Amino acid sequence: MRFKKSLAALGFLAAAALTLTGCNSGAPGATEGSDDAPAAASETPWEVAEGFTLEGSPTFDKMEERGKVVVGVKEDQPGLGYLDNVTQERSGFDVDVSRWIAASLGFDEEQIEYKAIASANREQAIVNGDIDYYVGTYSINDKRKQDIDFAGPYFVTGQGLLVRSDDEDYQTLEELAGKTVCSATGSTPIQNIKENFPEIKTQEFDLYSACVENLINGQVDAVTTDQAILIGYAAQDPDNLKVTTGPLFTEELYGVGLPKGDDVLRTHINDLFTDGGTIWQAIFDQNLGNSGITVEQPEVDAY
Secondary structure, eight states: OOOTTTGGGOOOOOOOOOOOOOOOOOOOOOSOOOSSSOOOTTOOSOOOOSSOOOTTOHHHHHHHHHTSEEEEEOSEETTTEEEOTTTOOEESHHHHHHHHHHHHTTOOGGGEEEEEOOGGGHHHHHHTTSOSEEOSSOBOOHHHHTTEEEEEEEEEEOEEEEEETTOOSOSSGGGGTTSEEEEETTOHHHHHHHHHOTTSEEEEESOHHHHHHHHHTTSSSEEEEEHHHHHHHHHHOTTTEEEOOSOOSOOEEEEEEEETTOHHHHHHHHHHHHHOHHHHHHHHHHHHGGGOOOOOOOOOOOO
């Protein structure tokens, strides 16, 4: 995937992989739909496979034995992975990708158990067998590959900027000199700004939702973190928020975390992504299309 409005101007690389707490983005339904039709609020663009088997995958054997899939997710990222505490409905691009994978393995929504796993505990949850796979803004890197495997990438992003929808002044960090940028307390993005752009004022909160609220209220001039996360906020409130089209600081490749050595399952998911461009696009349009950012599905890395 390439952010058509952004990645052409990709800046210097730095590390940025973090999480947030936010607001509801609306939940898609779980009924079957057409593979070719765009996803609507009450249907899905995939179908549940019937009579499916995956020989040689110990992870799939566990799924079959228990009669359900156990998926690790985020539940505090609007547009990506979110749990509505009132309705108990889950929504978001990552959640729908996890549902699509489960459906390809023959499991419907009623056969999925979701587990919210903190970012710091993801590898251990996979190694321990607490979950079958993890989908939740999970950046692929060599250190994590020592303990687990990844399918994908299914999404490419990087550190970007969220601003007010009527603000045309700030497209790059250089243009924010003397202004205030907000991010999570102690986060890599805010450290990048402090180290590389000392002329920019910074504001830190424990929650990204607090940054976004202060942005809307005019208390800060921009919010920074992974652009994928910012797209979720922009899609949720396009009247007040937008993602800038200036250069990104990093390139983060989101993948599906899998048990180490289950090459059969990894190949199945990679093939699913490779052959399912129409479904991938429908999932993106349904969850993040309102952001105004145009994206393309990335090629998988079948390592």
